[in-house]
Each structure stands twice: as structure tokens, then as C-alpha cells.
Amino acid sequence: MQHKSLNIGVxxxxxxxxxxxxxxxxxxxxxGEGHNVHFISYKRPAxxxxxxxxxxxxxxTNFEYPLFDFKPYDTALASKIVDVALHYELDLLHVHxxxxxxxxxxxxxxxxxxKNKRLPIITTLHGTDITLVGIEGSxxxxxxxxxxQSDFVTTVSESLxxxxxxxxxxxxxxxxxxNFIDLLRFNSSPNIELKKSFAKNNELILMHISNFRxxxxxxxxxxxxxxxxxxxxxILLLIGDGPERSQLEDLCRELDIEPKVLFLGKQESxxxxxxxxxxxxxxxxxxxxxxxxxxxxACGVPVISSxxxxxxxxxxxxxxGYVCEVGDIHDMAAKSLxxxxxxxxxxxxxEQALEQARKFELKKIMPQYMNLYLRCIKNG
Numbered sequence: 208m209q210h211k212s213l214n215i216g217v218x219x220x221x222x223x224x225x226x227x228x229x230x231x232x233x234x235x236x237x238x239g240e241g242h243n244v245h246f247i248s249y250k251r252p253a254x255x256x257x258x259x260x261x262x263x264x265x266x267x268t269n270f271e272y273p274l275f276d277f278k279p280y281d282t283a284l285a286s287k288i289v290d291v292a293l294h295y296e297l298d299l300l301h302v303h304x305x306x307x308x309x310x311x312x313x314x315x316x317x318x319x320x321x322k323n324k325r326l327p328i329i330t331t332l333h334g335t336d337i338t339l340v341g342i343e344g345s346x347x348x349x350x351x352x353x354x355x356q357s358d359f360v361t362t363v364s365e366s367l368x369x370x371x372x373x374x375x376x377x378x379x380x381x382x383x384x385x386n387f388i389d390l391l392r393f394n395s396s397p398n399i400e401l402k403k404s405f406a407k408n409n410e411l412i413l414m415h416i417s418n419f420r421x422x423x424x425x426x427x428x429x430x431x432x433x434x435x436x437x438x439x440x441x442i443l444l445l446i447g448d449g450p451e452r453s454q455l456e457d458l459c460r461e462l463d464i465e466p467k468v469l470f471l472g473k474q475e476s477x478x479x480x481x482x483x484x485x486x487x488x489x490x491x492x493x494x495x496x497x498x499x500x501x502x503x504x505a506c507g508v509p510v511i512s513s514x515x516x517x518x519x520x521x522x523x524x525x526x527x528g529y530v531c532e533v534g535d536i537h538d539m540a541a542k543s544l545x546x547x548x549x550x551x552x553x554x555x556x557x558e559q560a561l562e563q564a565r566k567f568e569l570k571k572i573m574p575q576y577m578n579l580y581l582r583c584i585k586n587g
Contacts, residue, residue, distance in 0.1 A: 213242045213580060216291060216300040216326075218284070218308045221250040225498045226333035229363070229386050230303040231255055236389075236573050238262045245291050249280065265291050281307050288315035292326050299327045299583050305337065306346055309353035327583040330357040331384075334495025334516070337371050351375045358583050364517025367495040382579060385520070386496045387572035388505045388564055393478050395507035395561055402483035405469065410440040411547055414484040414508070416477055416499045419449025424490045424513075426451075426458055427536050431488065431511075433462050434540035439547055443468045446480060481506040485553070486543055489518060492533045497521045504528075505564035509546055509556040511539050521567070527560040 215237060219230035231254035234244040238261035245263045246252055255264060267287045269280055284307075291297060292315070300315070302308035309330045316326045330353065337350075354360055354375055361382045362368040368381045406412055413432055417423045425445065432443040445455070445468065452470065459465045474480060481487070487503035489512040497518040500510045504521075510528035512518045524530045529542040546553050 213237075213298045213584075214245070214296055215242055215580070216245050216247060216288065216295075216297045217303070218247050218288065218300065218312065219252060219303040221248045221252040221255075225386070225496070226304045226331075227252055228254055228498065229333070230301075230331075232387070232389060232569070233573070233576060235259060235262065236569055237577075240573075240577075243295070245295055245297065247284070247287055247291055249284075263295070281311055284308075285311045285315045285318070288312065289318050289322075292319055293322065293324065297326060299329065299580055301329045301331065301580075303331045304333050305330060305350050305353060307349075309357060310349050313353055313356045327358045327586065328356075329359045329361065329579065329583055330354065331361045331363070332367060332371060332495075333363055334367055334493070337367065337374060337495075347375075351377070355379060358586060359579055361579065363496045364520050366517040366520065370495075370516075384575045384579070385567055385572060386498050386501065387569045388501050388567050389569045390505060390565065393481070393502050393505035393564075395482065395505075395557075397482045398479060401479065405444065405483065406442060408440060410442045410467075411485040412444060412483055413441055413486050413488065413543070414444045414446065414481065414503070415488045415490075416446040416481075416502075417449070419445075419447050419451045419455070421451060422491055422493050423451075424492055424534065425455055427490045427534060427539070428488045429455060429458050429462065429464075429468065430536045431490075431540045431543060432468065433464055434536070435543050435547070436464065436467055438544055441467070441485075441547070444471055444480065444484070445469070446471045446474050446477060448472050477502065478506060481508055484508045486511060486547060487528075488539075489513065489522070490533070490539070491515060491518075494518050500528075501564055501567055504560040507557045507561045509553070509560050511543055511546075521563075523559075523563055526556075527563040528556065 217234045220227045231252040238244045247265045249267045267284050302312045312328045319326050361384045363386045415428050459468045487508045487510045489500045494516045510522045512522045512530050513533040514530040519530050522528050531538045
């Protein structure tokens with residue numbers, strides 16, 4: 208890319224969730240192109256673990272005072288955005304996840320206008336900020352207003368764009384820029400010895416990665432696995448942690464498959480584990496995109512998924528895997544067996560999964576954001 212070096216502010220949650228990962232990886236990629244990227248959050252983002260030139264992190268600190276039952280993070284964040292925008296001459300602010308970042312960005316922009324500085328805002332909607340939290344009555348008018356006030360709004364899938372327009376009755380332009388994958392990190396490079404350490408008897412490895420929330424419907428995956436393992440030798444690796452874990456462990460005991468289901472907890476290098484999987488599951492009843500499925504596909508792993516939200520835009524039915532009705536564990540189990548029991552079909556689906564993932568390569572998606580950044584600055 209041949210562009211003037213930009214000073215970009217990024218506001219995101221620092222957690223392992225999809226919005227934080229996308230925000231951090233996009234910012235790092237922009238920094239790699241020579242732009243100055245300033246992350247603003249209450250904690251260093253999880254994917255910002257090592258030093259990189261052109262990347263700055265600005266921590267938002269909360270004021271402790273007995274009057275406040277809840278720390279006034281929104282006010283502290285707005286003040287920090289103003290400070291960074293003035294001292295580092297930000298050209299634009301990119302906020303990820305509407306709540307509360309979009310309305311805080313609007314407040315910060317209003318303050319900056321009083322100081323004769325214009326700060327254009329791009330808001331990227333990631334899913335639950337619209338489909339679950341955003342439509343809740345106590346948030347709705349604020350989210351609706353902040354969407355209207357952003358200079359540009361993007362969504363990570365066509366499905367989420369439609370949901371946003373319907374939920375918030377907006378006719379403003381919404382740009383769809385899908386999530387992306389770094390194929391230098393996520394690629395097909397199986398570690399045979401690592402696979403043998405889990406599948407000691409040459410079992411097939413089935414896998415799921417998430418934050419173990421109810422929306423992910425992980426009990427469905429365990430029940431699917433129970434059906435599959437009765438037909439072919441297999442183990443199930445569940446990566447991540449969260450509020451549903453103890454119930455999931457109880458279900459494994461109830462089905463008497465506890466030795467075949469391994470809970471690995473949170474893992475940093477998920478690409479190494481994905482590379483030993485034979486099949487990946489994403490059975491959510493809400494999913495705006497399905498980043499974990501894309502990461503699996505980039506490692507050459509076919510995906511069995513639900514057909515909800517943006518997932519079918521990522522996982523192509525009967526090509527990179529199969530999409531099924533939410534909760535239809537018998538169809539998902541049948542589709543799993545149709546792939547796993549046929550080595551030729553399995554090999555073909557692995558190749559096609561990788562081919563589909565290449566459509567979302569970071570280098571293909573990043574120019575879409577850069578073009579939007581330039582439009583945003585020009586309009587501002």
C-alpha cells in the first residue's frame with residue numbers, strides 16, 4: 208500500500224473474544240504497513256503481547272472514590288481518547304464493539320470539536336453488541352444514536368448488516384468488511400507427534416474452541432461426539448473455559464464418555480492444536496461471523512456448523528464442511544460420519560476448507576479497511 212502514514216486510534220476490549228482479536232490483529236497489520244496505531248483500553252489487548260514498531264498502548268485508569276459504586280470507566284475512556292487524539296494527532300478513531308465504545312467516541316469527538324480538532328469515527332459492529340446486548344431496552348436508544356453519529360459503520364458479515372438495519376431501523380450506509388485470517392500463523396502444518404500424544408490409539412480428533420457460554424451450545428457437540436465415537440474411534444478436545452464448563456463435565460460423566468473428552472482450558476497457540484484436528488464444530492445459536500471456524504479451515508480442517516447468522520458466509524455447505532439446523536445433533540452426527548468415515552472425501556474437504564479460508568486472507572481484507580480510513584479522513 209502506498210499511502211501517507213496515518214495516526215490511527217483503536218478502542219477495543221482487551222479480551223480473547225472475537226472483537227478484541229480482530230481489532231488487535233488489524234491494528235498490528237496496519238502498523239506493519241508503516242502507520243502509527245494507538246490502542247486505548249483498560250488492559251493491554253491479549254494479542255498485543257510482544258513489542259512491535261509503530262504500535263502504542265495507552266491504558267485507561269479508573270478514579271477511586273467512595274461516592275462511586277461503579278468505577279466511571281466511560282468518563283475515563285473518553286478523557287483518554289481526547290488526550291491521545293490531541294497529543295498524538297490522531298487522524299481517525301476506530302472503535303470495535305458498539306457498547307459502550309461508540310457513544311464514548313461520540314462524546315470524545317464532541318469534546319475535541321470544542322478544541323478545534325475533528326476526529327472521524329469508524330464503528331465496527333461484531334455481533335452480540337447488536338443481536339443480544341444492543342437491543343436490550345436500557346441500551347437501545349444509546350446504541351441507535353451512536354450508530355447514526357459514527358462517520359462510518361462496518362459489520363463483519365452481510366447477516367449482521369441485515370440484523371442491524373432491522374433492529375435499529377436505520378437507513379444509513381453500512382459497509383460489510385468480513386473478519387480475516389493471518390495465513391502466516393494459521394496454515395496447514397500438522398504435528399504428527401503432538402497428534403499422537405492425544406490420539407494414542409490413532410483415534411480421530413474432533414475439536415471445539417470457545418469461551419464456553421450457553422450461546423455456543425457445547426452440550427450439542429458432546430452429544431454429537433457421543434454418537435460419532437460409537438461408530439469410529441475418536442476423541443474430543445474442548446479448548447477454552449467459561450461458565451458452562453462444570454455442566455459440560457457433568458454431561459460427559461452422565462454419557463460415560465469422560466475419558467474420551469479432554470478439557471484443555473485456555474490456550475495461546477491454538478493453531479498448533481487446530482492442526483491436529485480432523486473435524487471442527489461450531490454449533491452456536493447466535494454467531495455473526497464464526498472466526499474460530501475460519502481459523503480451523505485455514506489449518507485444513509473441515510467444519511460442521513449451525514446455519515445461523517454469518518456462519519454460512521464462512522463455512523460453505525458441502526464444500527468446506529456442512530451447515531445444519533441449530534440443535535439438530537443427529538444431522539450433525541450423520542454429516543460428521545460421512546466425512547470421517549471416507550478418507551477420500553475427508554481429504555477433499557480438507558483441501559476445500561483451506562481454499563475457502565484463503566478468501567479471507569488478511570492481505571485481501573486490509574485494503575478494504577484502508578480505503579474506508581481514507582474515505583473517513585477525506586469526509587472529515
